[in-house]
Amino acid sequence: MIRNVIFDFGAVLFQWKPLQIVQTFTQSVDEQNILMREVLAHPDWLELDRGTMLIAEEIPKFAARTNISVQRMEDFFSHIQLSLEKIPETEALFFKLLDQNYPLYYLTNMCSAFFETLYEKHHFISFFDGGVVSGKELTMKPEPEIFHLLCERYGLVPHECLFIDDHYPNIETAKALGFNTVLFTPTQNCIDEIEEILTMFSEKKQLTR
Template identity: 35%
Template structure:
């Protein structure tokens, strides 16, 4: 039996920030170049204001103020994007099906996600399948974030499981590398089919 630790954004839940920005602010993100530039300024590789929001060290007012300064957008434009994020985080059907198969096979499920507190609460209240997870860590609630080693150590201690008995799945190479450096097997996630194939090669699923 293995302990499977899942990232959430772009793994369990949809996360396509470029598409989100183009949908909410078409006047600003009107072609590929403008969309990519806006995404870069808005999220700053999940640093900047959004990184602090993920980490739980600022709340919505400070987030909007910081994003206005970073992007040059109006406050109402920034607020529209922030307000659209919960709906963007829709479950990815094939991943949810994979979670069910892993659970049925007797593996324990956990999550480790960079997620601000309001979005963490939204996901918990909106999706019944989160009850399949034994436990989880959201960055905004512990004021640590991936790929910092400290958040992985915190998660392992909270879950009460040894690193060598875990497999971590995440779509960001830096997070996968951080997990491996701590002795955690890890899968770089691109989609559910690829992840399931790798888990089968690892003997997790028959």
């Protein structure tokens, strides 16, 4: 039976569209390409997510690598955070599951500063029963350690959890550890799939009583 639901943040509960982010920041195709290649797709970005580097440390590095001024790079990081808007369909699903008394958790690859900004801006995050942010733990998906950390911290049993994530390697690790999973896509079909899985397990629970 599924007792708990675990949400990813980026591209599941919040918009994460890197190309759109750079295109809405600058009209220069050259600058767009540089920001995609040397910032969002650069290994240093993963160090932010892992928490081994801080934004204040990384911005000068990104600026030096791209020949973009520190001030403009700071503006770009502010723009990224403003771009992390809620996805209405999954927010609605979140509140529906909350009303059904599912304990809800998050497991997200995100730097601490971005998470704190989202937490202050979006009150519904406080309704989660708990969660793990990679930037605070020095480990990140798809590494098994971050899944173990979530389970140990909140007393979760993998086969009693439904894990929702948009990134296939994360889903692979979760499956290998015994989690029920849904590879998320921003479609009504995916929302329906999540609800059907939970309904199916709920009905199995009723039958075994």
